Amino acid sequence: MTQDDRAKPAGAHPVILQRSSYAEHLRITEILRKETVGGILLLIAAALAILWANSPFSASYFAIRDFEFGYEPWHLKLSVGAWASDGLLAVFFFLTGLELKREFVAGDLRRLSRAIVPVAAAFGGVLVPALIYTAVNLSSPETLRGWAIPTATDIAFALAVLAVISSHLPGALRVFLLTLAVVDDLIAIAIIAFFYSEDVSLVFLLWMLLPLGLFALLAQRRPKFFGSTTRGPWLILLPLGVATWALMHASGVHATVAGVLLGFCVPVLRRSEGKPLLPRPNKPGLAEVLEHRFRPLSTGFAVPVFAFFSAGVAIGGAKGFVSALTDPVLIGVVLGLVLGKPIGVLLTTFIVTRTTKADLDPGLSWWDLLGVGILAGVGFTVSLLVNDLSFGAGSEHDDHAKVAILTASLLAALLASVVLRLRNKHYRRIEEEEKVDTDADGVPDVFENRTD
Template sequence: MAHDESPKAAGSHPVILQRSSYPEYLRITEILRKETVGGILLLVAASLAIIWANSPFADSYFAIRDFEFGYEPWHLELSVGQWASDGLLAVFFFLVGLELKREFVAGDLRQISRAIVPVAAAFGGVVVPALIYTAVNLSSPETLRGWAIPTATDIAFALAVLAVISSHLPGALRVFLLTLAVVDDLIAIAIIAFFYSEDVKLVFLLWMLLPLGLFAFLAQRLPKFFGSTTRGPWLILLPLGFATWALMHASGVHATVAGVLLGFCVPVLRKRDGKTVPPRPDKPGLAEVLEHRFRPLSTGFAVPVFAFFSAGVAIGGAAGFLSAVTDPVFIGIVLGLVLGKPIGVLLTTFVVTRLTKANLDPDLSWWDLLGVGILAGVGFTVSLLVNDLSFGAGSVHDDHAKVAILSASLLAALLASVVLRARNKRYRRIDEEEKIDSDADGIPDVFEERGH
């Protein structure tokens, strides 16, 4: 494997999916480590929910999920399941917004040449599954409403699978999957905002702009007075964030949209000597501090609790499963996630390379992208959320869709594992042959050879 290729190698054509910079490599590795734990907790929570929902004690599970509490004058008298999907997932989407802004403002993806492929692949991975689902359910207006269910990729689940099998896979694949999944979820939240928001109350939406604007203003100013690492800024910002969320929920727009907007408001760059500079490891900015504090809450509690109250479905034995697999909802979701995702990701990436006359990085193969494309079909968390919005908890199609989401996500994870494990063995042999090491500066030679 040659590591001395320049970004304009192979006849001065641009190269896509190049090796990331070393700081970006370290950051992605850290995220993978955290998301691996989150993915395991996600699977445990979903498994417990399915077991409980199909046990003799199933009534107690659904009683807890449907138990309502809250304050009605603020439109916040919700069931436990709704608090999990509307409230806890807002934390998850806050981190999605934060991560996406960080990537495009201070990360490697601030370069259009690096961003265009994963962003385009994310759109392809949304459009093709939606078209497949629509084609399957075109004759049924009742089920057509679920067209967006197979469009999302579960970040925690997918990254957990990748982390388990990717001991030697190139870091560029990890960055590609993470970016694709984050953009994918951002598209999903935009779909939720525009297509799954009902009876929008403009008054509450306008009032929501007040705490959101104040949050954005103070997020820029407070670190100058308190410092980013102290509790001052985020303790002041937290009530404003909750007010934004509550007013967004009262407006009729799904409250998780507030999480993304709040994430976009957090500054990524910091000022030094009148210039904006990226944060350093020894001097983290507010974005890094909030990410450090909220990611454990998201991966360790918010997402697993949501999965626990959303994945519970009474299958009803063999007869119930047979009824589910013959439902066009089930067929559309499984085909959309397992086939539509890799087709959309690969097709879009191929088209972009042809239009830009770009070449795939010589370190990678199209088989690698196929494996990542299949893995993108793990559409767990956000797919469950869109399903609840599409059919309503407890309906027949809702239950069948949950069975489809669980089945398709598991199948996609298994198929991706087969492909990526084979690729991982190949890269392990290459690493052993090259014996990549580090100099005294601690930076692996392979990053220095390309000026990273």
């Protein structure tokens, strides 16, 4: 696509994946910066787990992972690995709920024209990998249970790769990947809740609604109940959140679902006394406050610890790896993540543009979306979680699926890096040719001249 092609007007047709607002650009840049560190810690934790699990001291790794502690009457006597997946990941999904709500309430995606493409692409990126895995494992009912393993996109890992190579890529691609990954995780939580929950107790589930409702009420009416104090909300909201998580876990529904529900209950916009909800940049809403406080806990501790106790797999040398290659679970997961994800994302985006008679933003290319679609095949954290729920930690299929997840995620990251680095060079040349001015208001002209 030439520079002249980029300058062509889109005509009367709607335009998808336009440049985001300047405020959204700054917010996405900040998230990318934080997730880069989180992605690096994630890789270090996974590498240490694999090395330890295949070392002469492997027995100590599995002994620590399987060590149980907790209070049995509350269904909370869990192994260390289960505490990491059920407990620590709830923090990760709490942030996922916050992020998704912020995008649709106060972000650029509150407009249907901007939200429809990444949301549809997320559904396509879930459906196609699931169909590919199902096709590969159709004749094996034992392995068919893992159909949801290749449907997830790892936010931290994918955004870390994008942050490293995207110094000049359009901000719209970053928003597209972030939204796709967040919606993807929300779909994964729905899949876990409906397909991987067993022996659901309606009694505990109904009791869970009590602390959840109180959490929502107090969070929405925070100024009225707590005034200007900062400790009051934490002393009340945190125990209510823990109680919601514990009752959700006891109900038989995976406890990470509680994290998303709690995130949805947090208000994004501030309420002025006697006035409607309005965005107030100088006084952030509770969602932004909680995001700033919990994101370091999630990216710096919760997700890396989960990866450490979930990625450890005894490969068994060359013979064990060859054995894994013949397992339809491995084949389905690798094909689903590496091929299914980009096919689903691109195909769905293409269908949306054709059915709505929309045009891709003149500043973007389908090659950009191909790179992002391949990068969406990095399915690490949530894929490992779904894998453990599908086959049980320590089983042969569970180990083979872990090998597949690690292999496919690394392969997707490498392929996406090749495509997106080429596109990054392309946009760097364009930026060198075009001088971007900044007015006295500090906002680059290119953001002020965008059309919605």
